[in-house]
Amino acid sequence: MQKLPVRFLHMFTTVWLLSSVGVTIVDGAEPSQSGPPVVIPIAADGVQRATITLDSYSYTPNHLIVEAGKPVELTLTSVTTIVPHNFIIKDPAGSLSVEQDVRAGKTVTITFTPTQRGIFPIYCDKRLWPTPSHRDRGMEGKLEVR
Ligand SMILES: [Cu+2]
Numbered sequence: 138m139q140k141l142p143v144r145f146l147h148m149f150t151t152v153w154l155l156s157s158v159g160v161t162i163v164d165g166a167e168p169s170q171s172g173p174p175v176v177i178p179i180a181a182d183g184v185q186r187a188t189i190t191l192d193s194y195s196y197t198p199n200h201l202i203v204e205a206g207k208p209v210e211l212t213l214t215s216v217t218t219i220v221p222h223n224f225i226i227k228d229p230a231g232s233l234s235v236e237q238d239v240r241a242g243k244t245v246t247i248t249f250t251p252t253q254r255g256i257f258p259i260y261c262d263k264r265l266w267p268t269p270s271h272r273d274r275g276m277e278g279k280l281e282v283r
Pocket residue numbers: 194221222223261262263271272276
């Protein structure tokens with residue numbers, strides 16, 4: 138019985154600290170949803186160009202279809218006012234590794250050429266401890282290379 142009040146006090150302090158910095162831990166992880174697949178058009182110069190909107194916590198569109206062996210140019214536009222995000226594509230086998238920070242309200246353009254066919258995860262790994270990562274909140278998608 139001696140330790141109980143201390144634990145409650147600790148819990149209270151933790152909740153208070155989180156509240157004081159405006160963090161909400163109640164909403165937790167939302168189920169991630171895959172939007173409609175978008176076939177990125179190939180421009181006359183052979184580049185596959187698309188614009189992706191980054192928000193908290195989503196990419197729009199988030200299911201991208203591209204052709205292997207042709208360059209992909211993505212314009213990443215953040216519409217947040219405070220929250221920084223990033224854009225990561227990883228092939229676990231190593232054929233593709235993209236990682237780009239996108240600060241609040243900024244637009245960044247990235248270029249890469251996928252070489253392997255497959256479906257690769259896109260996600261944001263930003264996280265404000267101890268809340269779930271942005272990916273866990275639904276900020277993810279996929280790159281489908283055909
Ligand atoms: Cu993010």
